[in-house]
Amino acid sequence: MIVPLALALLAMNHAGGKDVGIGFTDVTAASGLVATMTSGTLPSSQIVEVKGGGLALIDFDRDGDLDIFMPNGATLADSERGPGAKLFRNDSTVDGIRFVDVTASSGIALTRWSFGVAVGDVNADGLDDIFVSCFGPDVMLRNRGDGTFEDVSAPSGIAAPERAQEWGTGCAFADLDGDGDLDLYVVNYLAFDATNLLPTTKFRGLEVMSGPKGLPAQRDRLFLNDGTGVFTDVTDASGIGAAKPSYGLNLAILDFSGDGKLDIFVGNDSHANFLFVQGDANEANGQRVPFFTDEGMKSGVATNMEGLEQATMGIAVADVDGNGRPDIFTTNFSSDTNTLHLNLDGTFFDDRTSQFGFGAVSRPYLGWATAFVDFDHDGDEDVLVVNGHVYPQATKQSFDSDYEQRPLLMVRKGRRFEALTEAGAWKLEPHRDRTAVFADLDRDGDVDVVIAELNGPLRVLRNDRSSATAKNWLVVEPRDARRGHGDRHAVGAALTVRSTDADGSERVQRRWNSGGGPFQSTLAPEMHVGFPIGTSKVSLELRWPDGTVERRENIELGQRLTFERVGERSTTAQPVAQ
Amino acid sequence: MSSACPAALAGPVTPSWGGVVPEQTTPASPTDPAAAPKPGQTVVPIESSYPDDPRITVVQRLLAGGDYEFAKNVLNEILKEHPKLGRAEFFYGLTLTRLKRYEEARPRIENAVQSGQDFPERIHAPHFLGWASYHLGDVGRAKKEFEAHVAAVPKSPDTIFGLGLIAFDEDRLDDAEKLFQSSLDILIPMELTTRSHRRDVGKAWARLGDVSLRRGDLAKAEEQFMSALASFADHYEVWAKLARARDRLGKTKEAESARNEERRARERVGLPLEPVDGVAPQEPTQPPAQPPAQPPAQPPAQPPTQPPTQPDPTTPEAPSR
Numbered sequence: 077m078i079v080p081l082a083l084a085l086l087a088m089n090h091a092g093g094k095d096v097g098i099g100f101t102d103v104t105a106a107s108g109l110v111a112t113m114t115s116g117t118l119p120s121s122q123i124v125e126v127k128g129g130g131l132a133l134i135d136f137d138r139d140g141d142l143d144i145f146m147p148n149g150a151t152l153a154d155s156e157r158g159p160g161a162k163l164f165r166n167d168s169t170v171d172g173i174r175f176v177d178v179t180a181s182s183g184i185a186l187t188r189w190s191f192g193v194a195v196g197d198v199n200a201d202g203l204d205d206i207f208v209s210c211f212g213p214d215v216m217l218r219n220r221g222d223g224t225f226e227d228v229s230a231p232s233g234i235a236a237p238e239r240a241q242e243w244g245t246g247c248a249f250a251d252l253d254g255d256g257d258l259d260l261y262v263v264n265y266l267a268f269d270a271t272n273l274l275p276t277t278k279f280r281g282l283e284v285m286s287g288p289k290g291l292p293a294q295r296d297r298l299f300l301n302d303g304t305g306v307f308t309d310v311t312d313a314s315g316i317g318a319a320k321p322s323y324g325l326n327l328a329i330l331d332f333s334g335d336g337k338l339d340i341f342v343g344n345d346s347h348a349n350f351l352f353v354q355g356d357a358n359e360a361n362g363q364r365v366p367f368f369t370d371e372g373m374k375s376g377v378a379t380n381m382e383g384l385e386q387a388t389m390g391i392a393v394a395d396v397d398g399n400g401r402p403d404i405f406t407t408n409f410s411s412d413t414n415t416l417h418l419n420l421d422g423t424f425f426d427d428r429t430s431q432f433g434f435g436a437v438s439r440p441y442l443g444w445a446t447a448f449v450d451f452d453h454d455g456d457e458d459v460l461v462v463n464g465h466v467y468p469q470a471t472k473q474s475f476d477s478d479y480e481q482r483p484l485l486m487v488r489k490g491r492r493f494e495a496l497t498e499a500g501a502w503k504l505e506p507h508r509d510r511t512a513v514f515a516d517l518d519r520d521g522d523v524d525v526v527i528a529e530l531n532g533p534l535r536v537l538r539n540d541r542s543s544a545t546a547k548n549w550l551v552v553e554p555r556d557a558r559r560g561h562g563d564r565h566a567v568g569a570a571l572t573v574r575s576t577d578a579d580g581s582e583r584v585q586r587r588w589n590s591g592g593g594p595f596q597s598t599l600a601p602e603m604h605v606g607f608p609i610g611t612s613k614v615s616l617e618l619r620w621p622d623g624t625v626e627r628r629e630n631i632e633l634g635q636r637l638t639f640e641r642v643g644e645r646s647t648t649a650q651p652v653a654q
Numbered sequence: 655m656s657s658a659c660p661a662a663l664a665g666p667v668t669p670s671w672g673g674v675v676p677e678q679t680t681p682a683s684p685t686d687p688a689a690a691p692k693p694g695q696t697v698v699p700i701e702s703s704y705p706d707d708p709r710i711t712v713v714q715r716l717l718a719g720g721d722y723e724f725a726k727n728v729l730n731e732i733l734k735e736h737p738k739l740g741r742a743e744f745f746y747g748l749t750l751t752r753l754k755r756y757e758e759a760r761p762r763i764e765n766a767v768q769s770g771q772d773f774p775e776r777i778h779a780p781h782f783l784g785w786a787s788y789h790l791g792d793v794g795r796a797k798k799e800f801e802a803h804v805a806a807v808p809k810s811p812d813t814i815f816g817l818g819l820i821a822f823d824e825d826r827l828d829d830a831e832k833l834f835q836s837s838l839d840i841l842i843p844m845e846l847t848t849r850s851h852r853r854d855v856g857k858a859w860a861r862l863g864d865v866s867l868r869r870g871d872l873a874k875a876e877e878q879f880m881s882a883l884a885s886f887a888d889h890y891e892v893w894a895k896l897a898r899a900r901d902r903l904g905k906t907k908e909a910e911s912a913r914n915e916e917r918r919a920r921e922r923v924g925l926p927l928e929p930v931d932g933v934a935p936q937e938p939t940q941p942p943a944q945p946p947a948q949p950p951a952q953p954p955a956q957p958p959t960q961p962p963t964q965p966d967p968t969t970p971e972a973p974s975r
Contacts, residue, residue, distance in 0.1 A: 280753060280754060280755060281723065281753055281755070373913070374901050374909070376898050376901070376902075379894065381864065381895070382891040382894070382895075383890065383891045383893070383894020383895060383897075383898075383916060384891065411754065411789065424901065424902050426867070426868075428868075430822060430823040430824075430825070431825045431868065435823050436788070436791040436792070436793045436823055437791050438791065439789065439790060439791035440790060440791050472757045473755070473757055473758045474755060474758070475755075476754070476755065476756050476757045476789065476790055491825075492825070
């Protein structure tokens with residue numbers, strides 16, 4: 077009998093008494109998710125070619141499953157006319173992951189060199205729209221609800237002339253001012269002139285591409301939504317513009333300080349990271365504008381423990397130390413380490429990279445997208461990082477780091493994380509990976525992964541956990557369906573899950589619906605939780621972004637749950653106990 | 655040792671280059687500080703018992719001056735003529751560690767050891783291999799190599815420091831503290847006249863501060879960071895650590911002062927915090943992209959590429975015989 081390698085390993089691990097418990101199968105070929113993420117040409121010679129683009133999870137057709145949108149890159153020959161973005165409809169069942177390319181019928185004709193992507197219902201019509209950050213003017217695509225999208229960049233107010241010169245990377249929607257609609261934060265990288273290519277420079281004795289150091293950094297942008305999908309640039313009025321322009325790559329929006337207001341963490345390349353903590357709002361031109369102060373340096377999250385700026389591509393948030401606060405994990409350059417900043421008290425963070433086992437193991441890798449996911453349903457979150465070097469010249473010999481690299485899967489073992497070296501064959505293959513999205517694509521209860529490689533095909537990795545074990549999982553979706561409310565996915569919502577293990581001990585897990593994503597990508601608008609075998613007495617507590625709390629007791633595992641708010645939107649938060 | 659006040663770190667200045675290492679428990683190696691010339695002592699050269707090439711002295715000078723590419727060229731010439739010269743192979747590996755090409759360095763150093771030639775720096779090979787392994791992320795291997803070096807050269811503060819870093823990485827704080835303290839205990843009695851020596855003392859204090867910070871003892875951490883900076887004020891990472899400790903202690907003004915010092919220290923060592931925008935990235939000595947322009951996260955500014963209080967085999971002044 078022929079057994080797929082990943083499943084064989086899964087079984088072997090169980091049989092050997094060592095419950096590694098993670099097994100993926102590469103189902104790309106059968107999935108129909110056929111696309112190549114273009115980003116310049118290989119070998120990359122300019123910095124604009126090496127970041128790659130993002131991926132978005134979006135239920136554009138409102139059939140309950142998550143479809144995939146891929147903004148795409150272009151080449152230096154013509155940055156306006158690349159092969160174009162792609163939209164794939166999810167037709168998966170528990171029997172298999174299947175996607176259908178519906179780009180042609182969607183009306184999406186975006187060919188500009190694109191990088192980040194955000195998804196949200198910007199005009200509060202109940203349909204998720206798409207924002208794409210570009211090398212050049214950004215793009216807003218309005219979901220018409222009939223399977224097609226309309227380019228509304230100009231009327232949405234995001235396409236000011238000065239934006240045309242900017243290079244947007246990570247981006248995210250969130251209701252930053254608490255008025256119920258989705259505002260927009262766009263991270264910017266640097267000024268690059270595609271008509272004036274940069275010569276190489278020397279690094280570690282080899283000629284490699286130039287940048288980012290020495291190139292002009294660009295400041296980020298914050299836009300407020302008027303509720304109809306029309307945005308106003310409030311970068312200056314909000315305090316965001318006061319921060320020194322930096323090489324921004326990614327972000328996470330969440331209430332890091334614990335004061336009930338959303339804050340913004342921005343990962344900057346080779347510059348100090350920002351932690352924009354939201355204070356009291358300002359009035360500007362008759363508009364109430366949330367005001368932010370960069371507390372990155374003071375909080376300790378701007379640099380690693382040595383005070384050194386890092387590359388900070390991937391960002392993931394989780395309660396790693398179990399103190400109830402969101403900690404921040406970032407991925408970085410080779411010969412550096414990925415970094416874990418524990419959120420000590422909402423004010424201060426502390427670099428605990430080595431304490432949790434993330435340090436030395438990550439040195440050979442140049443990390444990009446990352447996420448905390450309980451891949452093996454054992455009641456704690458693991459970490460996956462996709463990797464690949466920016467320099468085609470990189471080899472183990474010359475850079476202590478290869479150009480093509482394997483993903484790094486770190487499994488939680490007690491207080492620390494350990495690199496998993498015995499997962500499926502997919503993991504053994506080195507790639508030029510850049511981004512990934514994590515979601516239960518086939519709705520079988522475990523989290524699957526789609527990875528995008530620089531100038532390479534998408535890969536679909538089906539998580540085989542649910543088919544191999546008991547239904548010890550939950551997928552929880554907060555859905556704010558109140559009329560006129562654009563923040564339908566409740567960015568910033570916090571889920572606390574309490575359960576009792578087989579030995580009678582209490583287990584507390586937390587998840588957040590944060591803005592931003594693994595790298596220039598989106599997170600699934602739902603929260604996945606795994607449980608060890610023998611779990612009982614499961615209760616949930618969902619804190620909506622406005623502070624309202626809902627509780628549910630005696631939850632049965634192995635199901636998808638929705639916390640839904642309906643009716644008219646109230647202007648004041650009212651705690652609701654259920 | 656308790657966290658002594660910074661002034662105590664300066665200690666009495668002794669005239670010899672290496673001071674005296676007390677309680678030598680193993681026979682001194684040819685390159686051990688204990689074998690170093692004492693004040694007034696005459697050094698009597700002995701005949702070399704290993705294959706050598708006089709140009710290695712030039713290589714040592716080049717390495718000491720930071721001219722690694724030129725050193726490589728000279729070593730290539732030597733190895734072309736004497737492909738089995740273990741000492742040249744060793745220095746080739748050492749040069750590669752200076753270039754932070756650890757993967758490439760490892761086999762060179764291993765080949766040198768396997769040559770069987772008893773060149774004086776050979777005893778320190780596990781030290782360099784240990785740091786290479788550490789930077790390559792293989793902590794288990796680094797630990798074994800450091801332990802092998804300590805077994806051969808028990809009073810090797812930088813190797814003990816490396817073991818301390820590994821203990822810290824593994825969250826064995828008590829072990830880390832003991833090891834950093836041991837490193838310091840070896841370093842402190844020595845004179846503080848050389849920059850690298852002061853830097854190493856500062857490094858050990860800084861790591862003791864890290865241990866205290868991890869334990870949440872902010873006041874002790876602050877004191878230890880200050881001790882580190884009293885030894886080596888250019889250690890800009892430690893100014894950043896001190897600022898963070900002070901922030902958490904609520905000493906806002908003092909924290910800002912430490913950040914200002916960090917900026918000054920960065921400028922002194924040529925790594926300013928604020929890059930100059932708009933300048934074409936043509937500077938050949940600047941890393942052009944994401945990695946910090948100096949060695950990576952842990953250890954901080956100066957990944958020790960040689961046992962700093964052992965005679966530095968890269969400098970011709972080292973008493974190698």
